[in-house]
Structures are given as structure tokens and as C-alpha cells.
Amino acid sequence: MAHPTSGLTRGHLTRRGLLTASAAALLAAGCDGSGRRAADRVITGGPVYTLDRRRPWAQAVAISGDRIQAVGDRASLEPLIGPGTELVDAAGGLVLPGFHDVHCHPIEGRSxxxxxxxxxxxxxxxxxxxxxxxxxxxxxxxxxxxxxxxxxxxxxxxxxxxxxxxxxxxxxxxxxxxxxxxxxxxxxxxxxxxxxxxxxxxxxxxxxxxxxxxxxxxxxxxxxxxxxxxxxxLPQDEYPLLLQSQDALAAAGITSVADARVFWRDPHDQLTLWRRAEREGRLKARTTLGLWAHPELPDDEQLAELRRLYRREPAGPLSVAEVKICVDGITSNLTAALLDPYLVGTPVPGDRGLNYFDAARTARYVTELERDGFSVHLHAIGDRGVREALDAIEHARRRNGDLGARHRITHIEYPDPADLERFARLGVVADFQTSAPGIDDPEYRRGDEPVLGAERAARLQPIRALMEGGATVTLSSDFDVGDLSPLANIATSLRIGPHAVPGLERAICAYTLDAAYALRQERLTGSIEAGKLADLVVLDRDILDRPVEELAEATVRRTILGGRDVYVAP
Ligand SMILES: [Zn+2]
The missing domain is CATH 3.10.310.70 (Diaminopimelate Epimerase; Chain A, domain 1)
Structure with missing residues (x-):
């Protein structure tokens, strides 16, 4: 697997930089005689699965301000517990990094x-x-x-x-x-x-x-x-919907989220709503916005507008750092783009699906937008759609070199097997959803056979092959098309036959550290390490110590964002 920390690139914090920042935070916090300041909060009483390779397991986490101050066993953190330290009892539940949902529609989900x-x-x-x-x-x-x-x-x-x-x-x-x-x-x-x-x-x-x-x-x-x-x-005020979505995200244990389609032009301007929520301090997850690339707009005008809106804040609360491009449609519309025609007649001449953005435009957008700092989030479902998305990224790479963008292709339902190795080679994040109702039902998974044929239909979501081939793979919700709950979606990801995620640890990584990598936050979030932001979730049980059948029953007991509770189960 291409571990996220292998993705160091120009302009990003180095490992040395992170340690220095962490030490500086401790010093700035004020030193007692031992040189260590008492923690604001210490979580104990449950196992801590850190996703830090050097120390995957711990028993306690100390929090100072918005950062993780220390991670270790209970005894080693004892000196950090002072009279003002709040002790948070995990009550046997598993402590994890907060979940990262890299493809979500928070506002639409409430409409x-x-x-x-x-x-x-x-x-x-x-x-x-x-x-x-x-x-x-x-x-x-x-x-x-x-x-x-x-x-x-x-x-x-x-x-x-x-x-x-x-x-x-x-x-x-x-x-x-x-x-x-x-x-x-x-x-x-x-x-x-x-x-x-x-x-x-x-x-x-x-x-x-x-x-x-x-x-x-x-x-x-x-x-x-x-x-x-x-x-x-019919102008609709979506601001109340946005605020409701914040509670839903926090209750699901999601501390970082990417809105996968943000409308930014009058009369449907959601960007202004997100900015207002940030200004008013109402965001309960670090939010990355994916500005919608309108297929119907002229390219020069649109690219200039998007460039003007870019703003990246890795620690959040709000980054305008992604553009969402739909390459193709979806199979139920018979519009997912295919290399060979559908087996049935379709409304699109040639019966090979359609493009929101054709190959040449997609290549131009990725190439120009990554120069502006954007990562591009590409919807591609059919084998032609996925190939054109990869071609666009490869084109940009040839023109620009590696600028550190974290492009990702989402859905990837029926890719040509020959294209799978390109994900790891080009450093493209592969994003999947196992959140649709019934998606783990073998009958459902054969649902496209009549229009694609058995061979193509059997390719559906090659998650395991991409993971084993070394690609960075994320799992996400596509809420409200799918279930918002990371725990439910992780459970399903383990039950989709030959394409299932190979193991619960990998699925958790796909929803935390690898997802943080996709959002260019892996230096700050996605694992439980001293110096990182204290974005944590406490579950009601240790899911890694229980049968996976029990996974879907697990619930979030507490969600902590930047050291502060944003959700506590009633
Ligand atoms: Zn979506």
C-alpha cells in the first residue's frame, strides 16, 4: 500500500516540521517544573487504535488545547493529569481518529x-x-x-x-x-x-x-x-439544512468532510452559506468544498471564476480547495460512459453513455486547476469514464510534474481491469461507497448484468484489487444517496464478496488516515499522534475485538473536534 506519509511533496509540512510544531505547541502552552504542562483532557478507560504505525495501540490520549499532547499507556500519561484536567472515560469503547467522509452531500442530504x-x-x-x-x-x-x-x-x-x-x-x-x-x-x-x-x-x-x-x-x-x-x-433557504447537517455529521463521528458538489453561482449559491457557517462558528467538521464544474459554462470564464474562489486551509474549518467534475453519468440512466456499447438501446447515440465533460475538457480542467492549487474530485463510473479521468490526470502530470494535488476518482464502478494499476502509478486516490441500501446483496450486485453483460457487471467496485495493487483507497458515504454512518459503511465494505475490503483495519484506515491524505490533511488529522489535531471519536465498544457481524450495531458515544466535544450520545 502507498502509505500516506510517502506522499511528501513540495509545500507540505515535513515530518521534522510536524515534530517541531508539536514541541513548540507544548512550550508555548507554558511549562511547569517537569517541562510538561497538565493536559486539558485525558481520555482513558478504553483501547486506543491510533493508526500510527509506530504505535498502533495505546491506552490513553492527552489533549492540550486543540491538539493531541501525548499518546501512551495510562501510567506514562499520569504526570499530565493535573487538578484542572478533565478525565474522559471511554468505558471500554474504542477510541479512533475522527472519521473523514471524502464524498458527502451534507446540504442535499437534508433537502x-x-x-x-x-x-x-x-x-x-x-x-x-x-x-x-x-x-x-x-x-x-x-x-x-x-x-x-x-x-x-x-x-x-x-x-x-x-x-x-x-x-x-x-x-x-x-x-x-x-x-x-x-x-x-x-x-x-x-x-x-x-x-x-x-x-x-x-x-x-x-x-x-x-x-x-x-x-x-x-x-x-x-x-x-x-x-x-x-x-x-422557488428560492429555498438552505442555511437551516446546512446547520442540521452539522449535527448529523458530528453524531456519525465525522470530523472532516468533503462536500462533493457545491454550487457557487446565483441563483443557487451554496458557497456563501458555507462561508456564513464558518463566520458564525457553526461548523462541526473540518470542511473541504468541491466546487461544481458546470458542463454548460464556457471554459475560460469558468476556470477564471474557480481560480478566484480557491482558498486552502488544511486545518479548516473551511477550505475551498477541490473542484468536482462529473466525467460521465450513471448506469441506471444508461449514461455511464462505456468503451463498448450497452447491451440495450439507450437515449444516447452510439449507446456508450455520455460525458458531462469530454476527455479533452477534463484534461484541460485538471491541468489548469492543479496549477491553481486545487485537487480535482472526478466522478467516473463506466470503463470509458474511468479511463478518461485517469488520462486527464496523466496529461496534467506530464504537463505540470507533481504539484502535490491529491486528485481522486470516485465511484469507479466498472473500470477496465487494465486501468487499475494506473491508480497507484499516478498517485490517484480511489474513492468508493458501500453505503447504498442493499449493496452487499449479491442480487443487487448483479443488477447491471442485463445492460452490461456478466463480465463487465462482475467488475463492480474492485476495492480489494486496488488496495492490493498499492493504490490509496478511501471509503465514503455519498450521503444522502447512501447511509451517512461510517460504521455502517465500513461493515458493508467487508461484505461485498470478492471485491470486499481485506480486513477491518484496512477499512478503518480508508475512513481515517487515507481519507485525511485525500484531503491533504494527513499531517494534521487521520491518526492519533502527539502534535496532531485532537479530532477523535469514542465508540460504544471495541469493534476490533468483537465479531465483525456486530459492527453495524456499534455506535458513536462521543465526537471530539479540536479537543472539544461536538457530540455526546444522550
Ligand atoms: Zn455524490
């Missing part, structure tokens, strides 16, 4: 309008569900989320007509469970001005009938661009 739809519902059931919740949502509209898009393309009736059955008199718009499709009724199509003459959106598909009339399903960037119009018509 969804008034109408929550069932992913397993068929078209008729969906119509009944929408009918049952027409009271919710913004005034004048019915808005909801959660359906499975394939359920609406099976039958003879166009989707808009089905939704008209449920909502005949008002505009209605439903987002699918993946955030890659929208379902509109006739009124909504009219209000948003989507008709036979509407030009196609770059990176999107407006499904149409033989006469060219939109059928009421918008895929990928067509959904995003048209629903941004909705934000204009």
Missing part, C-alpha cells in the same frame, strides 16, 4: 422537498405516493425525491402523463434517488419552458418521444440545469 418516494416503488405505486403527499413542498409546487428512474421507463405511458395523474393542477418535480434524474409533469415542463424546441444541455439528456416531445424525464446535466431554474423560481 428533498415535501415528498419522500420509495426507491422500490413501481410506477403505479409512485403515482399513489405522490398523490399522498401533495400537501408538502414549496408553495404552488409539488417537489419530492427518492424514486428509481428505471421504473418509469418500463411502461407504455410517458412519465409526464403518470405524474399528471398524481398532480394535474400544479407543477410537480421529483428527483431520483441518485440525484441524476428528474421527473416532471406537464405543468412543470411548461413553467420551466421545456418543449420540443428546447436545445439539449451539454452532459444531459432530455428524454423525448418519436415526435421530439419531452417525456418528462431529465437525465444528468439536463436535470441539473433545468432544476437550477427551479431554484430561481
Amino acid at each position: 428533498g422537498g415535501g415528498c419522500l418516494l420509495d426507491y422500490d416503488a413501481d410506477a403505479a405505486q409512485l403515482v399513489r405516493q405522490v398523490r399522498g403527499c401533495t400537501h408538502g413542498g414549496p408553495p404552488g409546487w409539488v417537489v419530492g425525491a427518492g424514486f428509481d428512474v428505471t421504473r418509469l421507463t418500463e411502461g407504455p405511458r410517458p412519465p409526464y402523463e403518470l405524474l399528471d395523474d398524481a398532480v394535474p393542477d400544479r407543477p410537480a418535480l421529483m428527483f431520483d434517488s441518485n440525484g441524476h434524474a428528474a421527473w416532471l409533469n406537464t405543468r412543470a415542463l411548461d413553467v420551466l419552458g421545456i418543449g420540443p424546441g428546447t436545445p439539449e444541455v451539454t452532459g444531459g439528456v432530455t428524454l423525448r418521444d418519436a415526435a421530439g416531445r419531452p417525456t418528462g424525464l431529465l437525465l444528468d446535466n439536463a436535470m441539473l440545469v433545468h432544476s437550477t431554474r427551479l431554484a430561481e423560481l
Whole structure:
């Protein structure tokens, strides 16, 4: 495995620099006769799994200010316990570094309008569900989320007509469970001005009938661009949603998070909300924002705007240091980009999926953005999508050399086996989610066989191969597409057959130290070492000493960010 500490690059703290900073912190804190100051807090009473290779296990952690002052056995930390030291009892629970969720949608996870739809519902059931919740949502509209898009393309009736059955008199718009499709009724199509003459959106598909009339399903960037119009018509204050997400992150034990799609332009500007939360001291996790690269914008203008917004603060609370690029779509839309065609007809000519950003644009964006300091977070699912993402990073490397960016490709569902070795070679972080409901069910894992064939479908998420091939691999939630809980997602990552993570320790590393590396924070977070930030989680049990079957029942008892509790279980 490429251990994160092997990633030293120009501009980053060296190991020597970290030790010096740590010693300086201790000195600045004021010395007693022994030269060591009493700790503010000492956690004891439970095993400490540090992820520090030199000392993987300890019994106690001393905290001074926002930093870890010392790690060791109880006796060695005794001298740091003074009259003012707060003793925190882990009560037999495991102490871990705080979890890092490198692909999350904190704000979107709390939205969804008034109408929550069932992913397993068929078209008729969906119509009944929408009918049952027409009271919710913004005034004048019915808005909801959660359906499975394939359920609406099976039958003879166009989707808009089905939704008209449920909502005949008002505009209605439903987002699918993946955030890659929208379902509109006739009124909504009219209000948003989507008709036979509407030009196609770059990176999107407006499904149409033989006469060219939109059928009421918008895929990928067509959904995003048209629903941004909705934000204009129905401005929604997302700030309360952002604040709620902070409590959810803290309760899940997440101390560092990357928002994997931050809208930054009027009328949908989430960047301003994040900045406000930072200003008001409301953030409960160190936050890295991934600015959304809009496929429909002209490149020169967009790249200049993104450059202007860059700001990196490795210790947080808020960094604007990533750009999110969708290379391709998703298989359930038949829009994930493939080298060889789907086995079924698709709405995209050639049946090989679509690009939000084509190969040349992706290469240009990665090359220019890393010069500005950004790491690029690339969504790629199909084998062509993953290859183009890797090609873009390789292109940038040839042009720029190694600038220390930590690019990562996320999802990586069906990569060509020939491309796997490139992750380690190019230093690309491979990010996976095992958080979708049922993803560990063998039936679910064969779900794309009818459209991909057995050979391609069996490649789904080659996590183990990438880990064993030396790539840095992270696990993340993709909340609210998936479950937010790192513990639940770690449990699932061990149960996905031949591609499963080889061992619980590796899964924990993928959610802590390797994830800190992906966020360029591994000198500051991700393991429990003196001098690092005191970002810790205390579980209710020692998951490394219990059967893995018990893992999903484990809970977070306490989350500590920079030495202070941000969550204590009731
Ligand atoms: Zn996502």
C-alpha cells in the first residue's frame, strides 16, 4: 500500500516540521517544573487504535488545547493529569481518529422537498405516493425525491402523463434517488419552458418521444440545469439544512468532510452559506468544498471564476480547495460512459453513455486547476469514464510534474481491469461507497448484468484489487444517496464478496488516515499522534475485538473536534 506519509511533496509540512510544531505547541502552552504542562483532557478507560504505525495501540490520549499532547499507556500519561484536567472515560469503547467522509452531500442530504418516494416503488405505486403527499413542498409546487428512474421507463405511458395523474393542477418535480434524474409533469415542463424546441444541455439528456416531445424525464446535466431554474423560481433557504447537517455529521463521528458538489453561482449559491457557517462558528467538521464544474459554462470564464474562489486551509474549518467534475453519468440512466456499447438501446447515440465533460475538457480542467492549487474530485463510473479521468490526470502530470494535488476518482464502478494499476502509478486516490441500501446483496450486485453483460457487471467496485495493487483507497458515504454512518459503511465494505475490503483495519484506515491524505490533511488529522489535531471519536465498544457481524450495531458515544466535544450520545 502507498502509505500516506510517502506522499511528501513540495509545500507540505515535513515530518521534522510536524515534530517541531508539536514541541513548540507544548512550550508555548507554558511549562511547569517537569517541562510538561497538565493536559486539558485525558481520555482513558478504553483501547486506543491510533493508526500510527509506530504505535498502533495505546491506552490513553492527552489533549492540550486543540491538539493531541501525548499518546501512551495510562501510567506514562499520569504526570499530565493535573487538578484542572478533565478525565474522559471511554468505558471500554474504542477510541479512533475522527472519521473523514471524502464524498458527502451534507446540504442535499437534508433537502428533498415535501415528498419522500420509495426507491422500490413501481410506477403505479409512485403515482399513489405522490398523490399522498401533495400537501408538502414549496408553495404552488409539488417537489419530492427518492424514486428509481428505471421504473418509469418500463411502461407504455410517458412519465409526464403518470405524474399528471398524481398532480394535474400544479407543477410537480421529483428527483431520483441518485440525484441524476428528474421527473416532471406537464405543468412543470411548461413553467420551466421545456418543449420540443428546447436545445439539449451539454452532459444531459432530455428524454423525448418519436415526435421530439419531452417525456418528462431529465437525465444528468439536463436535470441539473433545468432544476437550477427551479431554484430561481422557488428560492429555498438552505442555511437551516446546512446547520442540521452539522449535527448529523458530528453524531456519525465525522470530523472532516468533503462536500462533493457545491454550487457557487446565483441563483443557487451554496458557497456563501458555507462561508456564513464558518463566520458564525457553526461548523462541526473540518470542511473541504468541491466546487461544481458546470458542463454548460464556457471554459475560460469558468476556470477564471474557480481560480478566484480557491482558498486552502488544511486545518479548516473551511477550505475551498477541490473542484468536482462529473466525467460521465450513471448506469441506471444508461449514461455511464462505456468503451463498448450497452447491451440495450439507450437515449444516447452510439449507446456508450455520455460525458458531462469530454476527455479533452477534463484534461484541460485538471491541468489548469492543479496549477491553481486545487485537487480535482472526478466522478467516473463506466470503463470509458474511468479511463478518461485517469488520462486527464496523466496529461496534467506530464504537463505540470507533481504539484502535490491529491486528485481522486470516485465511484469507479466498472473500470477496465487494465486501468487499475494506473491508480497507484499516478498517485490517484480511489474513492468508493458501500453505503447504498442493499449493496452487499449479491442480487443487487448483479443488477447491471442485463445492460452490461456478466463480465463487465462482475467488475463492480474492485476495492480489494486496488488496495492490493498499492493504490490509496478511501471509503465514503455519498450521503444522502447512501447511509451517512461510517460504521455502517465500513461493515458493508467487508461484505461485498470478492471485491470486499481485506480486513477491518484496512477499512478503518480508508475512513481515517487515507481519507485525511485525500484531503491533504494527513499531517494534521487521520491518526492519533502527539502534535496532531485532537479530532477523535469514542465508540460504544471495541469493534476490533468483537465479531465483525456486530459492527453495524456499534455506535458513536462521543465526537471530539479540536479537543472539544461536538457530540455526546444522550
Ligand atoms: Zn455524490
